Amino acid sequence: MTTAALIVAAGRGQRLGGAQAKQYLELGGRALLAHSAATFAGHAAVGPVRVVIAPGDEEPYRTAVAGLDLLEPVSGGTSRQESVRLGLESLADLDPDRVLIHDAARPFVAATLIDRVLTALDRGPGAIAALPLADTLKRQAPSGDIAGTLERAGLWRAQTPQGFAYPEILAAHRAAAKSVGPDFTDDAAVAEAAGLAVALVAGDDENLKITTAADLERARRLLDSRLGDVRVGSGFDVHRFGPGDHVMLCGLALPFERGLVGHSDADVALHALTDAVLSALAEDDIGSHFPPAEARWQDEDSATFVRFALARLAARGGRLAHVDLTIICEQPKIASQRQALRARLVEILDIEPGRIAVKGTTSEGLGFTGRGEGIAVQATATVRLPG
Ligand code: MG
Numbered sequence: 001m002t003t004a005a006l007i008v009a010a011g012r013g014q015r016l017g018g019a020q021a022k023q024y025l026e027l028g029g030r031a032l033l034a035h036s037a038a039t040f041a042g043h044a045a046v047g048p049v050r051v052v053i054a055p056g057d058e059e060p061y062r063t064a065v066a067g068l069d070l071l072e073p074v075s076g077g078t079s080r081q082e083s084v085r086l087g088l089e090s091l092a093d094l095d096p097d098r099v100l101i102h103d104a105a106r107p108f109v110a111a112t113l114i115d116r117v118l119t120a121l122d123r124g125p126g127a128i129a130a131l132p133l134a135d136t137l138k139r140q141a142p143s144g145d146i147a148g149t150l151e152r153a154g155l156w157r158a159q160t161p162q163g164f165a166y167p168e169i170l171a172a173h174r175a176a177a178k179s180v181g182p183d184f185t186d187d188a189a190v191a192e193a194a195g196l197a198v199a200l201v202a203g204d205d206e207n208l209k210i211t212t213a214a215d216l217e218r219a220r221r222l223l224d225s226r227l228g229d230v231r232v233g234s235g236f237d238v239h240r241f242g243p244g245d246h247v248m249l250c251g252l253a254l255p256f257e258r259g260l261v262g263h264s265d266a267d268v269a270l271h272a273l274t275d276a277v278l279s280a281l282a283e284d285d286i287g288s289h290f291p292p293a294e295a296r297w298q299d300e301d302s303a304t305f306v307r308f309a310l311a312r313l314a315a316r317g318g319r320l321a322h323v324d325l326t327i328i329c330e331q332p333k334i335a336s337q338r339q340a341l342r343a344r345l346v347e348i349l350d351i352e353p354g355r356i357a358v359k360g361t362t363s364e365g366l367g368f369t370g371r372g373e374g375i376a377v378q379a380t381a382t383v384r385l386p387g
Contacts, residue, residue, distance in 0.1 A: 003118065004096035004166070005040040005049040009033050009061075009104035010076025010083040012054065022210060023104040024060040028223040029314055031064035032210060035107030040100070041068050043111050045118055048094055051104070052076040052087040081183040081190065085173040091166065099169060100161040101187045105210045107219060109161060116201045117163045126169070126191045126198035128162040129207065159203040162187045168196055227319055227384035235275030235381075239268040240374035247375065249327065250341040250358065251303050251348050256332045260375065263292045267302035269325055269341075269377045270348075274302070276323070276381035277309035281316065303348045310349065318385040320349060324357040328369050328376040334360020 009023040023033040030038075033051065040049045050071040053061050061073055074090040076083030084101055091099065098121055102109060113129055120127030133155040141147035164172075169187065172194035176184060184190045188198045210216050241247075244259015248267035260266035263286075274286045286305055290297050313320060323345070327334050334341075342358045349356065363370045 001098070002047045002094070002096040003045060003098040003100060003163075004091050004094060005046050005100045005102060005161075006084065006087040006091065007033070007037055007040065007049065007051045007102050007104050008076070008080060008083055008087065009057075010052045010054045011080060011105075020060070021054060021057060022216075024057070024064055025216065027107060027216070027219055028317075029319065031060075032107050032219075033061075033064050033104040034068065036102055036104060036109050037065055037068050037070060039109050039111060040102065040114070041070060043114055046100065046114065047096065048091075050074060050087060050090060052083045079183045080185070081173070081176065084187055084190075085177055088166075088170045088173055092170070096166045098163060099166045100163045101169075102161040103209065106160055106207050107210065108204075108206050108208065108222065110204055110207065113201075113204050113207060114161060117161050120199045120201045121163045121165070124199055125165040125196045126163065126188065127201050128186075128188045128198060129159040129203035130156040130200045131159065131203040131205065132156050156200055157203075158186050158188060159207050159209070160186070162198075164191060164196070164198075168194070172196060226386050227317075229385040229387040230321070230382065231280045231385065232380055232382050233276045233278065233280030235272040235277075235279060235379040236376070237268045237272040237275065238368075238374055238376045239266050239271075241372070247332065248302065249337075249375075250325070251301075251344045252337070252341055254332055254337060263287075263290075264297050264300040264302050264305070268375050269327060269379070270302035270306050272377040272379035273323060273325060273381065274305040274309050276379040277306070277313060277320070277383065280381050280383040281309075281312055281318075281385075283309075283312055306348055313383055313385075316385055318383050320351055320355070320381065321384050322355045322357075322380075322382040323349065323351075324380045325359070326378045327358070327360045328363055328378065329360070329374075330362050330365070330370060330372050334358075 024031050040046050048071050051073045053073045055075040077086055117127050133152045137150035137152050138146045139148045172190050176190045191198050210219055239260040239262040241258040242261035246253040247256045247260045248265045250269045338358050342356050345356045346353050369376055
């Protein structure tokens with residue numbers, strides 16, 4: 001039994017996104033489209049996944065889905081109905097038994113909802129996610145006042161995914177393409193017109209469709225509320241002074257009468273920060289991922305290590321909430337460089353300046369930092385993970 005998924009991302013969504021189609025807008029660190037594409041691609045019961053895109057969107061599409069295991073996209077048509085039909089036609093070679101059709105504008109489709117639709121498909125040729133109507137329905141008169149109250153019993157709001165036996169829905173779409181009259185706004189309507197039985201399956205309130213800026217805001221809040229696993233990691237590093245004319249700190253070369261000795265470019269601040277992020281994830285430390293004995297890390301830009309740790313964080317669906325660095329040395333003086341160091345961290349970490357703290361301190365002439373033998377940095381990183 002093969003189940004294919006078709007994700008419809010060919011609309012231009014004029015209410016949102018402006019020049020950029022809404023399916024490529026950023027949501028939680030990835031394109032809106034990538035959320036549902038990843039869910040279908042990662043679902044054990046779903047085989048090939050194809051996205052229907054608007055002609056000309058190849059480039060934003062490739063960026064959006066980088067790293068996901070998807071079929072080559074196909075170009076859609078001038079209406080949603082036509083786009084779905086073209087997508088279904090493109091699956092003919094694969095000849096799947098079933099197909100799940102999903103709107104890219106619904107990023108929060110849950111694996112359990114896909115399961116419910118698939119279970120219902122075992123019993124018939126069609127099944128869609130939908131929610132019974134809870135609000136009372138009013139019809140508006142031309143005056144703006146209420147003209148009447150509608151009976152809401154038995155009324156449901158259709159969502160996606162909508163699943164069908166593949167040959168049946170392909171035939172239904174081909175027939176609909178030949179019929180006159182307005183386009184169908186969902187695939188269940190196409191199936192109904194062809195006389196197919198379509199079951200209603202309990203949908204999901206969080207499976208919202210993003211149409212307006214307010215929807216996008218709600219989606220961001222929802223995503224935010226899912227990052228409840230807050231963790232703080234700490235890192236500490238020391239590098240000794242040696243010959244040189246600058247020290248690397250937070251990715252900046254600060255002119256100084258000596259240099260720092262050590263792994264890569266010896267950026268003691270970025271090393272401590274890398275360890276702080278890895279520690280928050282409980283994923284070992286900088287030395288285990290980038291062994292100092294390996295020659296290839298010699299002179300490496302330490303931003304590489306930070307970005308690696310951030311990629312691990314992103315791969316787990318997490319977000320960096322805050323970093324705090326304490327640079328401990330007598331010289332060079334940190335106070336005058338703080339804003340520059342912070343600005344460089346904004347670039348490397350890609351978070352707002354308000355989430356980055358950098359401060360310097362001395363050890364009052366005591367110990368190795370007090371004797372001017374090197375620089376120590378203490379870092380903390382606060383991350384938020386799903387859960
Ligand atoms: Mg180090």
